[in-house]
Each structure stands twice: as C-alpha cells, then as structure tokens.
Amino acid sequence: MNIYLRLTQEFNDGRLRAILSGGQAVVLHRLALMSKDGDWILLEDDETMGHILSVLESFGATYRFGAPLDIRWMSGGWSAHFEFTYQGIRVRTDFITRPPRLTADRIERLWRDKAGQPAPFLDVSDLIETKKTNREKDYAVIGELARLFREYPQEVAEIKRQRPILASIPDGLHALEAALDAERRAMIHANEDRLSPYFAASEAWSRIWPDISGKIEGRPLSFAHAAVVDAALGILPFAVQGELT
C-alpha cells in the first residue's frame, strides 16, 4: 500500500482524525502524480496530536523546522512538519488544523462528511481553496480540478454567482484571460500577506532551531516532541496578528 494512504489509515485508526489534502489528495482524485510530500488537516484536540505523534514515532519520524504538533500552536494557524524514510522514499508529513481559506462552518462540515471513511481526502471544492497559494504551479492544478466540476452543474452555477469576473466572458477570450490572470495574482498576493506575519513571528524560533535540531537528532520522537515544545514556549507565539483564513 502507498505510504501516504497507509499513513492516512493509521492516523484514523479507531476514529476520524486526519483528512488527506494537498498533492496526494490530487492523486486520489485520479488527476495527477505531482507531489512528494503528504499534507493532512487534523482534528484539533489533544488525543489527535498524541495519536499522530505515536504513529509517526513508529515510523522513526523526526521533526523538521516548524511548530510543535500541539493544539496551542496549531489553533493559531501554525503548521507542524516531520520526515522519515520508508522503503527508500523520503516521506514528509505536514499538518495543520486550520486550513487557509476554509471557514469554520466549512471545516465543521468537513469532519461531519468524512466520518466513517478509513482514508478520507478533501473534496474538489475544498481542495481548490487550499491550493490558492503563492505558488504558480498550484493554479495549474486548480484549473485541472475545476474540470471535474463538469460533473457538478449545481456547483458551477453557484460559482458563477460568486465569480464576478466570469461576467467578462462576453468581452472575449483575451478579456477573460486578463481578468483571470489578475485574479490569480490577487490570490497569490493575499496568500503572501497571510504568511508574512508567520515568517516574522518565527524568526527567533528559526535562529535557535539549529541548536534544537542537534539536541533531538537521533532521539525518539516522544523525547524530541517534549524538547521542541519546551524550547518553543515563550519563543514561538501561539498566535500571530492577522486572519487565519
């Protein structure tokens, strides 16, 4: 079984805790093979954090630079990152509990809709929202995901109501292309503005990370996690100024 599918199942052993997102969800939509890393949206509670850490430890995972996998930081929109090697594959696991651009209601619905699924992954519309990043390549994927909406005419009608630029369709292809380019650049800049406070807030943390990395190198993840949490307290703020979505 593919490692990212296996991890999703193990993360959800006994209870829904993790929904696969990012490039590996794109695979499960049978659209493309395009990403080496795994991304999950996690349920924001202590039991989930503990279970995920336990699964990761069983694979010999180590912390990468990032926030501790702890709801005090995750609730502030931070992300936690880990890595291990499995059968020659460098496996990277990235976690958030507050996916950008998804409202609280939408996230709540997500957990409700995915209940009972052993390997849940984001639906097309939610996946599109999460891919409105500042990376150009993600917008190409959005385009391909949007093609899947041919199967959902009601959703297409709703999108037209929400997308004023689609009103430029009668003005011709060039006008529509220009409007879409401008919209994409606006979304890229919006994501850059969203991330900017996190970069600033993690500056002190990044300066001490090499020392922390050395102290946890080669140690079990349970030890490393305690050390990372202890080091992050007072250095990496739980929350930053600005919107989380």
Add this chain to the structure above:
Amino acid sequence: MQIRDEFLSDEDLDLKSLSDEELDRVWTEWLVQAQITNDLDRSEYSHGVFAREPAIDAGSQFSPMGSPSGKKKPAPVTRL
C-alpha cells in the same frame, strides 16, 4: 468558449482508467523515481506557514551531517 491551456498530458490523466491496485502501484513507483530531486528540495516546504528550513552551519557541532559528539543514534526503525 474552449479552455486552451492544459497542465497535464493525456497520459497523466489516464490515472482514471487504473484499478485501485494499479493506481497504488504507479503512485509508489512515481514516489520512488521522484527521490532523485531530494537534494534540490531538501530545505523547502510544500505547504504550511514556513518557507524554508533555517541553514545549519556545516562547521557547527550540530551539523545535520553528523551526530553531536558522544550521542549514539538509535537503530533505524523498519516498518514493513
């Protein structure tokens, strides 16, 4: 109006025709082949709120190329 730009080739889109077992197999094979770019993206992040890993001085005792002196690495975990 027809959308002209396409990101993916027809071969890539052929994932739809695969069985679950076939998809699993090609997915893993793709990951294995993609390992060739690990050095290039070693410090990068695909998602989250971090952009790059902080540089670690190769001359420091905390170089990622070796363990801190006196500290033994545990045996690697093997999951089958």
